Amino acid sequence: MSAAQYFFRRTFISIIVFFGASIVIFCLARLIPGDPARIALGPFASKEMVEQYRELLHLNESIFIQYKIFITNLFQGDLGISTYTKRPVLIDIKSYFPATFELVLMSVTLMVLIGMPLGILSGKFKDTFVDHISRVFSLLGVVTPSFLWAIILMLIFAFWLPIFPVSERFSETLDPPKLVTGLLLIDSLIEGNFHFFKDAVAHLFLPGLAIAMPAIGNVARLTRTNLSDIYDKQYIEFAKSYSFSEFKIATKYALKPASIPTVTIIGLDFALMLGNAFLVETVFVWPGMAKYGVEVILAKDLNGIVATALIITTFYLVINMVVDFVVLLLNPRISFKD
Amino acid sequence: MKISYLFKLITILLVTTFSINTAFAKTILRTDEAAIGEADPAKATDYVDSVLMFNVYDALVDEDRGGSGGLNPLLASGWEYTSPTTLKITLKDGVKFHSGNTMDADDVVFSYNRLMDMGQGFSFLFGSVTDVKALDSKTVEINTAEPYAPLVASLIRLAVVDKDTIQANTAAGEYGDNGDYGEAYLLTTSAGTGAYKIVEHDPNVKTVLAKNDNYFQGHSAKSPDEVIIKYSVEAATIKTLLVRNEHEISSMWLPNEVVAALEKEPNVDIIPIPRPGAWMNKLNNRKAPFDDVHCRRAIQLAYDYDALEKSFAVTDTLIAGKKSSGPLIPGLLGYDANKPAIERDIDKAKAELAKCKYNPSDYTLDLAWIAEVPYEEPWALQLQANAMELGFDATVTGLPWAKFTEQVASWENTPHATVVSVVANFPDPDGLLYPQWHSSTGGTWMSAEWANDPELDALLEKGRAETDANERIKIYQAANQLIIDNAITLFITDFVGMQPVNTAVSNAQTAGTLTGYGTMGRNLSFRELEIN
Numbered sequence: 001m002s003a004a005q006y007f008f009r010r011t012f013i014s015i016i017v018f019f020g021a022s023i024v025i026f027c028l029a030r031l032i033p034g035d036p037a038r039i040a041l042g043p044f045a046s047k048e049m050v051e052q053y054r055e056l057l058h059l060n061e062s063i064f065i066q067y068k069i070f071i072t073n074l075f076q077g078d079l080g081i082s083t084y085t086k087r088p089v090l091i092d093i094k095s096y097f098p099a100t101f102e103l104v105l106m107s108v109t110l111m112v113l114i115g116m117p118l119g120i121l122s123g124k125f126k127d128t129f130v131d132h133i134s135r136v137f138s139l140l141g142v143v144t145p146s147f148l149w150a151i152i153l154m155l156i157f158a159f160w161l162p163i164f165p166v167s168e169r170f171s172e173t174l175d176p177p178k179l180v181t182g183l184l185l186i187d188s189l190i191e192g193n194f195h196f197f198k199d200a201v202a203h204l205f206l207p208g209l210a211i212a213m214p215a216i217g218n219v220a221r222l223t224r225t226n227l228s229d230i231y232d233k234q235y236i237e238f239a240k241s242y243s244f245s246e247f248k249i250a251t252k253y254a255l256k257p258a259s260i261p262t263v264t265i266i267g268l269d270f271a272l273m274l275g276n277a278f279l280v281e282t283v284f285v286w287p288g289m290a291k292y293g294v295e296v297i298l299a300k301d302l303n304g305i306v307a308t309a310l311i312i313t314t315f316y317l318v319i320n321m322v323v324d325f326v327v328l329l330l331n332p333r334i335s336f337k338d
Numbered sequence: 339m340k341i342s343y344l345f346k347l348i349t350i351l352l353v354t355t356f357s358i359n360t361a362f363a364k365t366i367l368r369t370d371e372a373a374i375g376e377a378d379p380a381k382a383t384d385y386v387d388s389v390l391m392f393n394v395y396d397a398l399v400d401e402d403r404g405g406s407g408g409l410n411p412l413l414a415s416g417w418e419y420t421s422p423t424t425l426k427i428t429l430k431d432g433v434k435f436h437s438g439n440t441m442d443a444d445d446v447v448f449s450y451n452r453l454m455d456m457g458q459g460f461s462f463l464f465g466s467v468t469d470v471k472a473l474d475s476k477t478v479e480i481n482t483a484e485p486y487a488p489l490v491a492s493l494i495r496l497a498v499v500d501k502d503t504i505q506a507n508t509a510a511g512e513y514g515d516n517g518d519y520g521e522a523y524l525l526t527t528s529a530g531t532g533a534y535k536i537v538e539h540d541p542n543v544k545t546v547l548a549k550n551d552n553y554f555q556g557h558s559a560k561s562p563d564e565v566i567i568k569y570s571v572e573a574a575t576i577k578t579l580l581v582r583n584e585h586e587i588s589s590m591w592l593p594n595e596v597v598a599a600l601e602k603e604p605n606v607d608i609i610p611i612p613r614p615g616a617w618m619n620k621l622n623n624r625k626a627p628f629d630d631v632h633c634r635r636a637i638q639l640a641y642d643y644d645a646l647e648k649s650f651a652v653t654d655t656l657i658a659g660k661k662s663s664g665p666l667i668p669g670l671l672g673y674d675a676n677k678p679a680i681e682r683d684i685d686k687a688k689a690e691l692a693k694c695k696y697n698p699s700d701y702t703l704d705l706a707w708i709a710e711v712p713y714e715e716p717w718a719l720q721l722q723a724n725a726m727e728l729g730f731d732a733t734v735t736g737l738p739w740a741k742f743t744e745q746v747a748s749w750e751n752t753p754h755a756t757v758v759s760v761v762a763n764f765p766d767p768d769g770l771l772y773p774q775w776h777s778s779t780g781g782t783w784m785s786a787e788w789a790n791d792p793e794l795d796a797l798l799e800k801g802r803a804e805t806d807a808n809e810r811i812k813i814y815q816a817a818n819q820l821i822i823d824n825a826i827t828l829f830i831t832d833f834v835g836m837q838p839v840n841t842a843v844s845n846a847q848t849a850g851t852l853t854g855y856g857t858m859g860r861n862l863s864f865r866e867l868e869i870n
Contacts, residue, residue: 034740041458042383043743043783049457056512085374085541086381087525095540151574159578166578168544172366172566283572287543295373295542295570 010324014317021313022074022306026067029305036300040083057083057302070306080303084296089307092292097311098182099169100281100288104273105183106208107215111266115216119223119262120255126228134220141217147279150210154283157206164206167285170199207284211277215269219262226258260330267323271316365869367562367843369587369862370576373569374541378524379497380453382460385761386567388859393547393565395497395530398427398446398478399490403854407671407765408807409490413441413498413531419805422485427478433554435500436528436535443472448501452519460495460763485803487810491671491766494857500529533557533865534565544568553865560868576838580606586843586869587862590835594652600838601653607844608656609837614669614856615761616662617714617830619705619721620786624749627696627730634825636694637755639687640724643680646830649716659831664818665774667832669856670767671807672814680822680829684727691728698729706753709736714757717830721755739783747781749788755828756786765856767814772798775817775826789826843869 037053038045045053058066073080079089122134144152158166169184170176176184177191185204188196230236231254239249277290289308296304371386379391399417402408411417417427433441450470453461466486471479482489504520511518520529528536533555534547547565549557571579573596579585581603590611592600600606619641627633643661650659661679666672691698703725707714715736722732737745737756745751762770773784776798780788794817801813821827837852851866 033738038743039740044383044460044462045458046462052457086376086378086521087541092542095543154574154578159581162582166575166582167568167571167584172368282570283575285568285571285575287540291570292542 007321010321014321017317018310018313022071022310023067025306025309025313026070027063029300029302029309030063032297032300032305034300036083036302039300040086079307082296082301082304084299084301084304089303092304093289093307093311094182096287096289096292099286100274100277100290102169102183102185103204103207103211103277103281103286103288104270106204107212107273108266108270110209110212111215111219111269114212115219116223116259116262118216118220120227120250122220122224123227123231123258124250126224126231131224134224138217138220138224141213141215142221143217144213145279146211146214146276147283149213150207150280150283153206153210165199165203166206169203169287170196171203174199207277207280207286210280210283211273215266215273218265218269222262222265223258226261227254230254230258256330260327263326263330264323267319267326271312271319274315275312364563365560366564366566367586367864367867367869368566368568368579368584369589370568370571370585371589372591375539375545375567375569376459376541377526377528377536377539377545378521379459379499379530380449380456380461380519381458382497383458385859386569387459388857389567389862390536390545391495391497392532392860393534393862393864394528394532394536395499396433396532397496397498398429398493401494401669401765401855401857401860403850407491407669407673407767407856409494409765413446417490420479422803422805423482425480425482425489426473427480429476429478430554431476433531434552435503435531436550437500437503438552439500439502441498441500441531442475443478444475445498445501446470446478446496447472448504449496449498452499452504452516453496455513455516456519456521460492463492463495463764463769485805487802487805488764488766488768491764492769494764494860497530499524500531503529533561533863542569547864549865555865557865558868560870561865562867562869565864580838580840583840583842586840588838590837592836592838594658597652597656597658597836597838601656605841607839607841608652609839609844609849609852610656610658611835611837611853611861612660612668613761613833613835613861614667614765614858615759615833616665616667617659617717617757617759617833619717619755619757619828619830621755621825621827622749622752622786622788623790623826624788625752625754627694627698627701628754630694630696631824632690632694633696633698636687636691636728637721637725637730638680638822638825638828639683639690640728641828642682642720642724643831644682645720646717649720650831650834652836656836658834658836660834662829662832664822664829665771665827666767666814666818667762667770667856669765669854670762670770670814671765672767672811672818673856674815677818682724687728699731701730703730703732703754705732705734705755706737706742707734707757708742709738711757711759712736717757718755721828743783746783746786749780752786752788757830758783758786759833760784761833761858762856763858767810767817768798768802771814771817772802775821787826791820791824791826794820794824794826843867845870 037050041050041053054060058069082089082092085092118134122131125131154166157164174196177187177193177196180187180190184200188200239253275290278294281288281291293308375390376382376387377390379395382391396413398414399409400412402410413430413433414427415430417425420426435441447470466482468481468483473479507523508517508520509522513519526539533550533553535550537548538546545567549563573592576588577596601608621628621634647659647661651657663677663679705718705721707718718734722734725732773779775789775794777790777795779785797813797817801810804810845868848867851863852861855861
């Protein structure tokens with residue numbers, strides 16, 4: 001099977017998974033107790049108004065008809081109106097997704113920049129003081145939930161040491177760059193506005209680190225385990241006997257195979273963070289999609305729930321495909337047939 | 339020593355790299371509220387919606403500060419009843435909308451029609467109005483089906499919108515010739531006459547308001563140039579921001595421990611704000627044993643109001659609740675600040691119980707609190723303990739709001755007692771008393787008592803028809819006493835909000851501005867605040 005055939009096969013399977021997920025999400029959203037129309041219009045709205053609103057939302061139709069309407073509108077790029085924000089859901093997603101995506105990108109960057117070196121150091125200096133420190137740090141990272149890291153980091157770097165900003169994506173005194181991608185770091189660079197870039201990085205750092213901390217621990221532990229296994233292999237001994245440099249052995253012969261499981265975990269964590277950023281977004285007043293996703297559930301905003309869940313589903317599917325391709329590149333023993 | 343130097347060096351490097359210049363060219367006031375913020379005045383129902391409404395839009399009338407329930411003309415220059423069912427209102431000259439258009443009678447009529455056609459927000463206040471028409475550009479006539487005295491007070495909730503601007507920005511929609519009535523347009527902007535205009539609005543994130551320099555009432559000299567309202571900010575974040583001088587006014591919904599911690603900060607003051615609302619335990623008046631007035635009186639006299647008030651203590655000196663003296667709360671016409679609070683008297687309670695036709699040991703009381711509001715639970719537990727003192731058995735249940743509103747539709751399914759809060763939407767007692775205690779209104783979350791008291795019905799109907807303010811005060815004070823005497827509802831406490839305010843705005847002017855109103859959201863008037 002060629003790479004192109006593999007790609008089309010995976011895409012086809014992903015589309016089927018997407019539709020399956022859409023049916024499950026669509027039905028589950030309707031199991032949440034409470035009348036979406038009543039919640040949207042508030043306790044003072046008359047029964048007639050609530051009934052009229054239910055008609056507008058097609059809530060009196062059977063679930064099959066409702067799904068048909070939803071899927072037809074989806075193909076026309078219409079995700080419906082959010083009963084929570086009273087705006088088209090597409091506008092909500094466009095507003096909130098870039099903020100979460102940028103935050104998660106920062107987290108993944110920190111996860112790779114901190115987690116992998118930590119794991120490499122730990123694996124290379126196995127059972128030394130460096131390894132012990134690294135393992136304690138990794139364990140703390142894994143067992144402490146992100147929202148607690150958010151509070152701890154805020155307490156240290158914003159309350160006791162007022163170094164980092166603690167709310168929103170940029171300072172209120174600055175004018176944002178013209179939005180091209182919605183990612184402020186990129187948009188400010190496009191505009192050549194380095195002052196804003198620095199400000200946006202400062203705003204991203206604490207929430208990004210809070211989300212990344214458990215993943216940093218994961219990546220470090222996994223890299224350490226894999227690396228120490230690889231270092232026990234005969235071919236590493238063989239390379240050492242040929243007097244290859246430590247750096248060459250580490251980068252060329254040890255790290256590449258050791259990073260295959262790590263890449264898979266990074267990919268899955270990347271997708272996971274998108275949905276799990278809720279509490280961190282709440283703590284840092286981050287105008288993101290994860291926070292929106294939870295709030296639409298609480299408000300039983302059916303269109304908002306389904307749209308948010310489908311965005312995250314799509315992200316999972318895409319990331320899974322990308323990870324599989326990267327693993328193929330890293331490990332030539334795996335073929336497209338596998 | 340070396341580690342200490344290294345730590346300092348890292349700190350300095352981080353500060354110089356990431357610290358943000360906070361020297362503002364314009365004065366900014368930052369505050370926060372619970373999401374979501376509704377910018378369209380025809381859809382506003384909640385606290386922050388009201389704050390936006392009162393700062394961005396004006397109504398025909400305004401509330402008199404001081405908690406008297408009095409009214410002043412705002413966009414109106416005056417009003418008179420030409421018959422018991424016809425109110426004639428004259429408008430001020432030269433009031434401009436944010437667009438520069440001049441406000442006139444057509445705008446008032448359009449605003450009324452828009453509110454009623456959309457049928458959301460505070461439209462329920464105008465159910466008795468039959469029509470609103472412009473007699474000329476400066477005169478509006480409002481007709482009601484029957485004499486309706488609260489009409490003028492309820493006009494505080496009719497925000498006047500700019501007809502021409504909205505019509506110029508109307509998209510296709512469900513309201514016939516009126517398209518979407520400018521719904522999409524007002525999602526992100528404003529079309530009012532108010533002291534501030536919306537420059538940015540995301541209902542789930544924040545609203546940015548800019549000063550309307552042409553506001554007809556003017557602003558205080560140091561009022562903020564810009565106001566940023568952030569939505570649903572975590573308490574820990576608010577605390578950090580306030581201490582760092584990056585937030586000026588917090589919402590009143592912070593946990594008690596955070597408020598107590600903020601009180602110790604030198605740059606934060608806590609301003610207690612009597613709010614137009616109350617916590618109540620609504621007794622089901624139709625369900626045995628509370629269909630007997632003596633059983634209700636017994637439980638009313640047994641409820642430990644001292645313990646309830648203590649449960650609101652933030653610190654030794656700050657208490658976020660005040661013992662109630664009945665349904666008339668501060669800010670409403672007829673409220674008497676000198677009226678003694680309802681007190682516990684267990685001996686009298688037992689004496690009342692002896693007159694009750696039911697044997698308490700035969701009944702298990704179903705006491706509920708709203709599951710989404712966990713701090714209500716202790717007040718239900720307190721009632722359980724006091725009911726058990728009288729010999730009743732009682733269970734306490736956290737009832738999800740949706741479930742409660744379903745159950746309350748029939749008196750058989752309505753719990754024996756349910757803790758809820760009510761807030762005044764406009765400064766007239768009718769708005770709070772009639773929907774809760776008139777026998778025709780049973781079956782809503784507000785009327786979980788299923789009250790059925792002919793004497794009270796007569797008083798509430800008389801209060802609705804009487805236009806003389808002094809007579810109305812007497813009527814509502816009599817209704818207040820009757821509700822207590824017949825123990826229709828148990829009153830937990832009146833609301834007292836704890837508003838943490840940065841010392842940059844915490845001055846006598848601010849404290850005065852934030853207090854003394856009987857309408858939800860009216861107190862936070864940004865144009866009257868002074869920021870240093």
